Amino acid sequence: MCGIVAYLGNKPARSLLIEGLKRLEYRGYDSAGIAIMNGKLHVVRAVGRVGTLEEKLDQLAARGEYDGTLGMCHTRWATHGGVTEVNAHPHRDDRHGIAVVHNGIIENYSALKTYLKEKGHAFSSETDTEVLAVLIGELYEGDLEAAVQAALREVDGAYAITVICEKEPDTLVVARKGSPLIVGIGADEYVVASDAAAIISHTTHAFALDDYNVVKLWRAAGADGQMVYEFRTSTIHNVPVTPKIEQLELDLEQIELGGYQHFMLKEIFEQPQSLRNCMSGRIDAKDGKVTLGGLANFARDLTRAKKVILTAQGTALHAAMIGRYLMEDLAKVQAQTEYASEFRYRNPIIEDGTVVIAVSQSGETADTLAALHEAKDRGALALGVVNVVGSSIARQTDAGVYLRVGPEIGVASTKAFLGQVSVLTLITLFMARRRMMSADHCADLLREMEQIPAKIERILEQAPRIKRVTEKYIDRENWLFLGRGYNFPTALEGALKLKEISYIHAEGMPAAEMKHGPIALINEGMPAVFIANKGRQYEKVLSNIHEVRARGGHVIAIATEGDEHIADHVQDVLYVPEISEPLSPMLTVVPLQIMAYYAALARGHDVDKPRNLAKSVTVE
Numbered sequence: 144m145c146g147i148v149a150y151l152g153n154k155p156a157r158s159l160l161i162e163g164l165k166r167l168e169y170r171g172y173d174s175a176g177i178a179i180m181n182g183k184l185h186v187v188r189a190v191g192r193v194g195t196l197e198e199k200l201d202q203l204a205a206r207g208e209y210d211g212t213l214g215m216c217h218t219r220w221a222t223h224g225g226v227t228e229v230n231a232h233p234h235r236d237d238r239h240g241i242a243v244v245h246n247g248i249i250e251n252y253s254a255l256k257t258y259l260k261e262k263g264h265a266f267s268s269e270t271d272t273e274v275l276a277v278l279i280g281e282l283y284e285g286d287l288e289a290a291v292q293a294a295l296r297e298v299d300g301a302y303a304i305t306v307i308c309e310k311e312p313d314t315l316v317v318a319r320k321g322s323p324l325i326v327g328i329g330a331d332e333y334v335v336a337s338d339a340a341a342i343i344s345h346t347t348h349a350f351a352l353d354d355y356n357v358v359k360l361w362r363a364a365g366a367d368g369q370m371v372y373e374f375r376t377s378t379i380h381n382v383p384v385t386p387k388i389e390q391l392e393l394d395l396e397q398i399e400l401g402g403y404q405h406f407m408l409k410e411i412f413e414q415p416q417s418l419r420n421c422m423s424g425r426i427d428a429k430d431g432k433v434t435l436g437g438l439a440n441f442a443r444d445l446t447r448a449k450k451v452i453l454t455a456q457g458t459a460l461h462a463a464m465i466g467r468y469l470m471e472d473l474a475k476v477q478a479q480t481e482y483a484s485e486f487r488y489r490n491p492i493i494e495d496g497t498v499v500i501a502v503s504q505s506g507e508t509a510d511t512l513a514a515l516h517e518a519k520d521r522g523a524l525a526l527g528v529v530n531v532v533g534s535s536i537a538r539q540t541d542a543g544v545y546l547r548v549g550p551e552i553g554v555a556s557t558k559a560f561l562g563q564v565s566v567l568t569l570i571t572l573f574m575a576r577r578r579m580m581s582a583d584h585c586a587d588l589l590r591e592m593e594q595i596p597a598k599i600e601r602i603l604e605q606a607p608r609i610k611r612v613t614e615k616y617i618d619r620e621n622w623l624f625l626g627r628g629y630n631f632p633t634a635l636e637g638a639l640k641l642k643e644i645s646y647i648h649a650e651g652m653p654a655a656e657m658k659h660g661p662i663a664l665i666n667e668g669m670p671a672v673f674i675a676n677k678g679r680q681y682e683k684v685l686s687n688i689h690e691v692r693a694r695g696g697h698v699i700a701i702a703t704e705g706d707e708h709i710a711d712h713v714q715d716v717l718y719v720p721e722i723s724e725p726l727s728p729m730l731t732v733v734p735l736q737i738m739a740y741y742a743a744l745a746r747g748h749d750v751d752k753p754r755n756l757a758k759s760v761t762v763e
């Protein structure tokens with residue numbers, strides 16, 4: 144949700160910034176902009192993708208104005224104000240040559256704008272960010288760091304910002320509250336970015352800012368005339384902070400396409416390997432034992448837990464819903480799922496023995512983070528199931544388990560979903576074994592889990608057939624996804640995948656719910672995808688299939704290998720290998736991901752950058 148890259152160093156900033164911005168484009172892509180300090184502040188902005196900004200810059204580059212070694216850039220996901228060049232970042236103040244790029248929302252921007260107008264300031268955009276730039280300018284008295292600190296003391300809301308000023312051409316000031324920001328420390332250079340993907344090709348030495356941290360990075364000539372690069376970290380109240388510098392664990396290969404047409408396809412095909420990584424060292428199938436280092440100190444709390452609340456948004460919520468079924472069914476603990484956005488504003492009942500699990504790929508989703516804070520304030524044990532190491536949720540939970548599926552770049556979440564379901568299964572078994580599950584039962588399930596990567600490989604081999612089936616229905620504007628029990632959330636996930644990247648209207652629901660209203664939608668040729676694998680409710684799903692067929696609907700069934708019988712009742716069947724029902728969503732979801740991908744492709748959409756969306760939703 145908006146990507147930021149800033150650079151202060153000994154190399155030309157322009158190409159380095161654009162390269163970094165391209166790596167962050169999945170965070171938002173409606174407009175982009177860059178500011179370079181070269182004697183004066185030079186700003187270029189463009190509506191559209193980073194590529195458009197780059198073309199514009201290339202045309203201007205001959206003039207030499209963009210050759211500086213200090214600069215910053217931004218790719219935007221609009222919140223305040225339409226998608227226009229005027230609203231694109233960087234934004235400038237009206238007096239001192241200060242420029243700001245920002246990810247987040249300044250909630251009290253309207254009151255601040257009124258105040259600043261009364262002081263005689265003028266505004267050119269509709270954005271909250273310009274208000275912040277002007278506020279910093281209003282408070283500027285020759286010290287950019289002090290002005291940023293003072294301005295942020297007046298601000299409500301979320302921000303990751305980078306700030307430069309014509310009057311301090313060797314200084315970069317950055318700050319964070321609620322939105323991520325990382326400072327990479329190289330030899331005579333700093334690269335600041337919203338995530339490690341933009342830093343990794345320059346340095347692996349970095350620290351993440353905590354909320355209310357302000358970092359001043361600067362250079363000055365030393366006694367020998369050589370430039371010396373320095374930084375200091377403080378709070379917005381100017382209290383010094385010692386940052387924790389760490390090695391970034393990210394491989395450049397992981398964030399490149401590696402021959403695939405899209406990141407989504409790459410990530411779908413990576414699932415067998417990412418699942419192996421996720422389970423590695425955590426499963427002892429011989430003894431029926433799960434080891435989760437992150438939860439080791441909380442085993443007793445989990446054994447005695449009276450209730451588990453799983454909270455998340457979007458795809459992560461669907462994984463959480465499967466987690467709920469697992470926990471009730473296998474660990475015999477009362478479990479519920481909650482949209483994080485609803486949970487935080489209700490008056491949730493958190494009694495003694497309540498465990499809240501926040502599920503999130505990015506670890507930065509604002510709603511999920513806020514729900515976590517609410518749960519902690521009310522005394523729950525707060526756990527995280529997160530992919531991005533060191534992310535806000537990971538750092539603010541009491542404990543947690545990482546997905547270990549590698550960076551997910553496609554906006555449509557695929558391998559993270561599988562990782563989330565896998566980790567929630569492991570947490571369930573970790574609890575279940577300590578509560579009432581026998582070692583043998585646990586060992587059986589773990590052995591089956593170990594076989595899942597190979598089974599997914601078999602599904603992936605069917606991608607060309609899944610493509611052909613999808614293309615048969617590509618002109619239909621309304622689809623249904625139906626499932627029962629463990630595969631009701633899978634149906635929701637199938638519908639979400641299809642709508643978010645192909646813009647086809649799709650609804651997911653429990654198969655039994657259809658006859659309570661949605662059945663009225665079914666007309667001749669309407670595609671209905673049924674998750675009809677073998678399980679407790681198989682016969683009931685078959686009845687629901689007949690109800691759709693009787694009304695002219697076309698059924699695509701996701702069925703268990705060997706179930707020849709189902710082919711007589713539906714138009715198309717996509718088979719998945721046999722597996723125990725609690726583990727089945729990890730297989731049944733895969734054909735749905737592939738269907739969504741090929742539907743979007745057939746409709747000519749940009750699969751990795753669907754309209755109106757962004758990868759990480761850091762605003763409420």
Ligand code: M6R
Nearest residue numbers: 457458459503504505508555556
């Ligand atoms: O980073 P998170 O897992 O917290 O993100 C939650 C949702 O925003 C995310 O899953 C979203 O629904 C995806 N675009 C779905 O593909």
